[in-house]
Amino acid sequence: MTTRDSSGQAVVRLEAVHKEYGTTKALDAVTLQIRAGEAVAVMGPSGCGKSTLLNMVAGLDRPTSGTVTVHGQNLGELTETGLALFRRRRIGMIFQFFNLLDDLPALDNVALAAQLTGSTARQARARALELLDELGVADRRDVYPAALSGGERQRVAVARALMNRPALLLADEPTGALDSRAGEQVMDLLMDLNQIGQTLMIVTHDPQLATRCASRLIEFADGTVVAENNLERTP
Amino acid sequence: MSAVWRAARAALRRRKVQSAALGIVVFSSTLAAMVSLGLIEASSGPFDRAFARQHGAHVTAVFDPAAVSAAQLARTARRPGVQAVAGPFGQTTLTVPDGDPNLAPGPLTVVGRGDPGGPVDRINLWAGRWATRPGEIVLNRPDDPPIFGQDLGLALTFTGGSTFTVVGLASTVSQTAQAWVSPGQMAALRPASLQVLYRFTDAATDTRIRTGLATAVADLPAGSLLAAQSSLTLKRDHGRGASAYLPFLAAFGILALVVAILIVSHVVSGAVVAGWRNIGVLKSLGFTPNQVVSVYLAMVLVPTVIASLAAVAVGGLAAHPLLRTVSQGVGDADLATGLSPWVYAVTLPGVPAVVILAALIPALRAHRLPAALAIGAGGASRTGRGRRVQRRLSGARLPRSVSLGLGLPFARPARSLMTLTAVALGVTAVTLATGLSSTMIAYGQASQRAGLVHxxxxxxxxxxxxxxxxxxxxxxxxxxxxxxxxxxxxxxxxxxxxxxxxxxxxxxxxxxxxxxxxxxxxxxxxxxxxxxxxxxxxxxxxxxxxxxxxxxxxxxxxxxxxxxxxxxxxxxxxxxxxxxxxxxxxxxxxxxxxxxxxxxxxxxxxxxxxxxxxxxxxxxxxxxxxxVNTDTVAVIGAATTLTLLLGTVAALGVFNTVVLTTRERRRDLGMLKSIGMTPRQVTTMVVTSMAALGTAGGLLGIPVGVVAHHLTIVAMTGAAGIVLPPSMTDVWHIPALALLVTAGALIAVLGALIPARSAARLTIATVLHGE
Structure with a gap:
C-alpha cells in the first residue's frame, strides 16, 4: 500500500457552497477544509445534506453557488468529461451498498478502475491482486460479488477505490450495510489506510465509526456545519 | 377510481419514456402491418378482385351481324347457365396509321356503347366523360393520370380520314375494347360485328366456360359466332405482367408483418419484465395476483390502444397512395382499391391482441412468483449468465468501455436474441430491397435502353x-x-x-x-x-x-x-x-x-x-x-418505403432494448461513472453493446436477404416470362455486402444512440444514493 504525504495542505476546500433542489436548501453556505492526511467524519440526521456534501466533493453534483476545490482543482471549471477524468485520478469512493458489478469476479471489479485509465488488462490485474492481497481477500479474487460476504464485498470495493492511488478517499456509510463484525473489519481497514497517510472523508450515522476512524468530526444540520471537533481516536 | 386503474396510471406516469417508446413501436408496427396486409392482399389474386368488382365478362363474344339479329342475341340472356348479359354492341376496327404520335400503329377495336355501366363489364371511366356525340371517343387507358391523363382532348385521325376527339379515358379488366364511341357514332361507322358480354353461373374452368357459351349460343344460326375471348385467357395474359411483381409484394408484406409482430412482442414483454420488481411491491401491498396482472395489462394497453387508433387512421390514408403506386408498377392501376375493410378489421384488434399476448406471458410468470422473488427480479442479472464471456473480454486488448459493451448482450440472452432477430430481419429487408433495386434498375435501364438511345x-x-x-x-x-x-x-x-x-x-x-x-x-x-x-x-x-x-x-x-x-x-x-x-x-x-x-x-x-x-x-x-422505367421506379419506391419502415421498426426494437437495459443497469452505470468513466465512454459502452448485436444481425440477415432476393427474382422472371442475364441477378459484390453489414450496425447504433446518451447523462448521485 502506498503511504501518503501528510503535509497539512488543504486537499478539499469548500467556500460558501450553496445547493438548492427547487425550493429545498440542501447546503447552505458551507465552508470547510480537509487537509492532506486527515480523516474527517461528517455526521448528522437524515436529510441534513451530508450526502450532498460528499457528492460536491466527489464532483458527482455541482453547487448552486460557491466553489469546491479538490487537490487544487476548482471543480466548477470542469466539464462532465473533465469531472470524470478528475474522479478517475484523484478520488476513490466507497458506498454503503458496495456497487460492485455482478457479472465480474472480484479481481476484475478492482482492475476495472485502472483499465478505464488505459492500463492493460495484465497491468491492471497485477495491481488489483496486490491490493486484494493487502486487504486480505486475494483468495477470493475469482469469486463473483453474489458469493462474497458483506465484509468481503466492501474490502473489494475499497480495493477498487484505491486502485488509481486517489488523493482523497470518500466513504458514504461504509459500514451501513454490514453486520457488526464486518463493520469492525472495515473500520480497522479505514483506520489503517489513514495511518499510512490516506486522506479520508467519511459520511456516517455511526458514532463508533466516526470516533474510531476520524481525527476530526464535522456535525451537519439543515445543510450547514453546526459543529467541528478534533477527535481522539478510540482503539 | 379502482386501485388497479390508479396503480396503472401511476405506472404510466413513472414510465413516460417507455410508454412513449411502446406507443411509437405500436404505431410503426400497426402501420407496417396495415401496409403489409395491403400488399399481401394486392399480391393475392388481383385480377380476380378487379374482375369481381367490375362484374367482368366471362366471355366476350363477337357475332356476324349478317348472320344473326340483335333480337336473337338478346334472347341468349335467357339460356340456361347465363347469369347476365350486356349488348349486343356494335364493334368495328379503326386503323391507326404508322407514325401516329399518340397511338401504336395498327388496328384499334372500337365498340359502340351507350354508357360504361351495366350488368357486365362495368367500365372504370377515370377521366373525362362518356362519348355521347358523333366525333367523340373514349380511350382504354390504365388509370394513371400522370402518364395517360394528357391523352384527354387529343384529336385522333385514323386511316381513311375519320377524326375523333378523346373525351374520356377508361379502363376495363375484361379488355372488351380499345376504345368506345356512342351507339349513334358506331352506326355511322357501320359495325363489322356485334359484341355480346356474358357472365355464367359456372365459369371456374375453360371447359365450363366453353360449355356455358355453347349452351348460350345453341339456338343461333351456325357460323354466326365469329370469335370468343375467355376471361381465363385474359387472366393468364394478365399474369405475365402483373404476376412478375407479386412475389416481390408478397415477400415484403410477409417480412413486414413478421417484423411488426416480433418487435411489438419484444417491447411489450420487455416492459412487463422490467416491471416485475414493482409487481412484487404491489403484491406486498395486498394486490391480488389477478389485480397485479390487470395493472400491467392496463399499463401497456393504454399506449397501445392510442397508438393503434392513430396508426389505423394514418395507415388508411397513407397505404392507398403506396398501393396505388405499386399497382401502377404492376401495370394496372385498377388493381389499387385501397385497403379492404378486413385489413382494418384484422389490424385494429390484431395489434392490441399481440400486445396482450406478449404482456400476458411474462405477467403470468410474475403472477406465480412470490412477492419477495418478484422484488428481486427487476435488477441486473445475478445468475452469472455470460460471465465467462465478460471475464474473457475483461482481459482483451480493447478499451474497457468497448469490452464491457461487448459483454452486455450476454447478461440478458433472451432479450438480446429478440433484438438480434429484429435487426437481422431489418437487414434482410434492406438486403432484399437493395438487391431488387439493383436488379430492377439494371433491367429497367436495359429494357428502356437507357444510355443506349437518347x-x-x-x-x-x-x-x-x-x-x-x-x-x-x-x-x-x-x-x-x-x-x-x-x-x-x-x-x-x-x-x-x-x-x-x-x-x-x-x-x-x-x-x-x-x-x-x-x-x-x-x-x-x-x-x-x-x-x-x-x-x-x-x-x-x-x-x-x-x-x-x-x-x-x-x-x-x-x-x-x-x-x-x-x-x-x-x-x-x-x-x-x-x-x-x-x-x-x-x-x-x-x-x-x-x-x-x-x-x-x-x-x-x-x-x-x-x-x-x-x-x-x-x-x-x-x-x-x-x-427511366416507370415500373421500376414504382417497385423501387415501394421497396424503399417498406425498407425505411422496417428499418425504423427494427431500430425502435433496439431503442427499447437499450432503454430497458440502461434502466436496469442504472446502478452499475452510476458506479462506473463514479470511478471515472467519462460520458463518452458510457455512450461507447452502450452503443458498442448494440453495434455488436447489429453487426451479428447484419451477418445473419444478409444471407437470408440474398436467398430471398434469389427466390423473388426467380419467381418474378418466371411469372413475367423473361430471362435475365447473370449481370442483372448477380448483384452481390464484396463492397456491397460490407455495406450491408454496416446497415445492421447502423440500425442498432441509431436505435441505441439516444438512450445511450441519456445514460451517459445519468445523475450519479441520484442513482447511487437512491438504493
Whole structure:
C-alpha cells in the first residue's frame, strides 16, 4: 500500500457552497477544509445534506453557488468529461451498498478502475491482486460479488477505490450495510489506510465509526456545519 | 377510481419514456402491418378482385351481324347457365396509321356503347366523360393520370380520314375494347360485328366456360359466332405482367408483418419484465395476483390502444397512395382499391391482441412468483449468465468501455436474441430491397435502353396531317449521322408477318445501321449479322417451342423468306422478333424507316440535337427517349418505403432494448461513472453493446436477404416470362455486402444512440444514493 504525504495542505476546500433542489436548501453556505492526511467524519440526521456534501466533493453534483476545490482543482471549471477524468485520478469512493458489478469476479471489479485509465488488462490485474492481497481477500479474487460476504464485498470495493492511488478517499456509510463484525473489519481497514497517510472523508450515522476512524468530526444540520471537533481516536 | 386503474396510471406516469417508446413501436408496427396486409392482399389474386368488382365478362363474344339479329342475341340472356348479359354492341376496327404520335400503329377495336355501366363489364371511366356525340371517343387507358391523363382532348385521325376527339379515358379488366364511341357514332361507322358480354353461373374452368357459351349460343344460326375471348385467357395474359411483381409484394408484406409482430412482442414483454420488481411491491401491498396482472395489462394497453387508433387512421390514408403506386408498377392501376375493410378489421384488434399476448406471458410468470422473488427480479442479472464471456473480454486488448459493451448482450440472452432477430430481419429487408433495386434498375435501364438511345425521331406521315420529311429514308439517316453529337443511328420499321405453321401473326422489327449499339441486350446467342437471321424474345420461343438455331419461314403479302433464330433477347413480348434490314429488303424492298433511334456522344445536350433535327428537316419529329422505367421506379419506391419502415421498426426494437437495459443497469452505470468513466465512454459502452448485436444481425440477415432476393427474382422472371442475364441477378459484390453489414450496425447504433446518451447523462448521485 502506498503511504501518503501528510503535509497539512488543504486537499478539499469548500467556500460558501450553496445547493438548492427547487425550493429545498440542501447546503447552505458551507465552508470547510480537509487537509492532506486527515480523516474527517461528517455526521448528522437524515436529510441534513451530508450526502450532498460528499457528492460536491466527489464532483458527482455541482453547487448552486460557491466553489469546491479538490487537490487544487476548482471543480466548477470542469466539464462532465473533465469531472470524470478528475474522479478517475484523484478520488476513490466507497458506498454503503458496495456497487460492485455482478457479472465480474472480484479481481476484475478492482482492475476495472485502472483499465478505464488505459492500463492493460495484465497491468491492471497485477495491481488489483496486490491490493486484494493487502486487504486480505486475494483468495477470493475469482469469486463473483453474489458469493462474497458483506465484509468481503466492501474490502473489494475499497480495493477498487484505491486502485488509481486517489488523493482523497470518500466513504458514504461504509459500514451501513454490514453486520457488526464486518463493520469492525472495515473500520480497522479505514483506520489503517489513514495511518499510512490516506486522506479520508467519511459520511456516517455511526458514532463508533466516526470516533474510531476520524481525527476530526464535522456535525451537519439543515445543510450547514453546526459543529467541528478534533477527535481522539478510540482503539 | 379502482386501485388497479390508479396503480396503472401511476405506472404510466413513472414510465413516460417507455410508454412513449411502446406507443411509437405500436404505431410503426400497426402501420407496417396495415401496409403489409395491403400488399399481401394486392399480391393475392388481383385480377380476380378487379374482375369481381367490375362484374367482368366471362366471355366476350363477337357475332356476324349478317348472320344473326340483335333480337336473337338478346334472347341468349335467357339460356340456361347465363347469369347476365350486356349488348349486343356494335364493334368495328379503326386503323391507326404508322407514325401516329399518340397511338401504336395498327388496328384499334372500337365498340359502340351507350354508357360504361351495366350488368357486365362495368367500365372504370377515370377521366373525362362518356362519348355521347358523333366525333367523340373514349380511350382504354390504365388509370394513371400522370402518364395517360394528357391523352384527354387529343384529336385522333385514323386511316381513311375519320377524326375523333378523346373525351374520356377508361379502363376495363375484361379488355372488351380499345376504345368506345356512342351507339349513334358506331352506326355511322357501320359495325363489322356485334359484341355480346356474358357472365355464367359456372365459369371456374375453360371447359365450363366453353360449355356455358355453347349452351348460350345453341339456338343461333351456325357460323354466326365469329370469335370468343375467355376471361381465363385474359387472366393468364394478365399474369405475365402483373404476376412478375407479386412475389416481390408478397415477400415484403410477409417480412413486414413478421417484423411488426416480433418487435411489438419484444417491447411489450420487455416492459412487463422490467416491471416485475414493482409487481412484487404491489403484491406486498395486498394486490391480488389477478389485480397485479390487470395493472400491467392496463399499463401497456393504454399506449397501445392510442397508438393503434392513430396508426389505423394514418395507415388508411397513407397505404392507398403506396398501393396505388405499386399497382401502377404492376401495370394496372385498377388493381389499387385501397385497403379492404378486413385489413382494418384484422389490424385494429390484431395489434392490441399481440400486445396482450406478449404482456400476458411474462405477467403470468410474475403472477406465480412470490412477492419477495418478484422484488428481486427487476435488477441486473445475478445468475452469472455470460460471465465467462465478460471475464474473457475483461482481459482483451480493447478499451474497457468497448469490452464491457461487448459483454452486455450476454447478461440478458433472451432479450438480446429478440433484438438480434429484429435487426437481422431489418437487414434482410434492406438486403432484399437493395438487391431488387439493383436488379430492377439494371433491367429497367436495359429494357428502356437507357444510355443506349437518347432520342427517337419519327418521320412525319401524310395521313395524320403531319409535315412530310423533305429527305428520303437513306438521306435522313445520313443527315442524322452528320448532325453534331450523333454517335450511333439506327433506322427502324415494324411489320406484321405470318409465321408458317402458326395461326397468329408475329410482329417484326427491322433495324438498319448501328443497331448493335442501340438495341436490347441479347442474353443467349448473338445478334443477326446478315439477312435471314433474327433474334426473338424468351416468351416467343417458349410459346412456340423454339430454340436458338431453329429455322422459320415468314410471309408478307405472299413473299416468303427463311429465318434462323440466332439469339434470344431479354424482353418479355411473346410475339416479337428483330431482324436486320437486309431481311426486310427481301420481303418489302420499298419499305421505309418510320423511326430513327439516335445515341449521342457523352455531353451532348438532347434538346440541342433535337432542335438541330427539326431545323434540318421540319418533317422529322424528335422526342427524348425515356431514360427511366416507370415500373421500376414504382417497385423501387415501394421497396424503399417498406425498407425505411422496417428499418425504423427494427431500430425502435433496439431503442427499447437499450432503454430497458440502461434502466436496469442504472446502478452499475452510476458506479462506473463514479470511478471515472467519462460520458463518452458510457455512450461507447452502450452503443458498442448494440453495434455488436447489429453487426451479428447484419451477418445473419444478409444471407437470408440474398436467398430471398434469389427466390423473388426467380419467381418474378418466371411469372413475367423473361430471362435475365447473370449481370442483372448477380448483384452481390464484396463492397456491397460490407455495406450491408454496416446497415445492421447502423440500425442498432441509431436505435441505441439516444438512450445511450441519456445514460451517459445519468445523475450519479441520484442513482447511487437512491438504493
Amino acid at each position: 432520342t427517337l425521331i419519327h418521320a412525319g406521315q401524310p395521313h395524320t396531317g403531319q409535315t412530310v420529311p423533305q429527305h428520303g429514308d437513306a438521306e435522313i439517316e445520313t443527315l442524322l449521322r452528320g448532325l453534331p453529337g450523333a454517335h450511333h443511328v439506327t433506322a427502324v420499321t415494324w411489320m406484321e408477318l405470318h409465321l408458317a405453321g402458326y395461326p397468329q401473326p408475329v410482329r417484326a422489327q427491322f433495324l438498319r445501321g448501328d443497331w448493335a449499339a442501340t438495341s436490347q441486350t441479347v442474353i443467349h446467342g448473338r445478334r443477326p449479322t446478315g439477312p435471314g437471321e433474327a433474334v426473338a424474345t424468351s416468351p416467343f420461343l417458349d410459346k412456340r417451342g423454339l430454340r436458338i438455331g431453329d429455322r422459320l419461314t415468314v410471309t408478307h403479302n405472299g413473299t416468303q423468306t427463311p429465318l434462323v433464330i440466332v439469339g434470344q433477347t431479354m424482353d418479355g413480348h411473346p410475339d416479337m422478333i428483330q431482324a436486320d434490314w437486309r431481311t426486310l429488303s427481301g420481303l418489302a424492298p420499298d419499305r421505309k424507316a418510320t423511326q430513327y433511334e439516335v445515341r449521342l456522344t457523352p455531353g451532348t445536350d438532347i434538346g440541342t440535337y433535337n432542335n438541330a433535327v427539326k431545323t434540318a428537316d421540319p418533317g422529322l419529329f424528335p422526342s427524348a427517349a425515356p431514360q
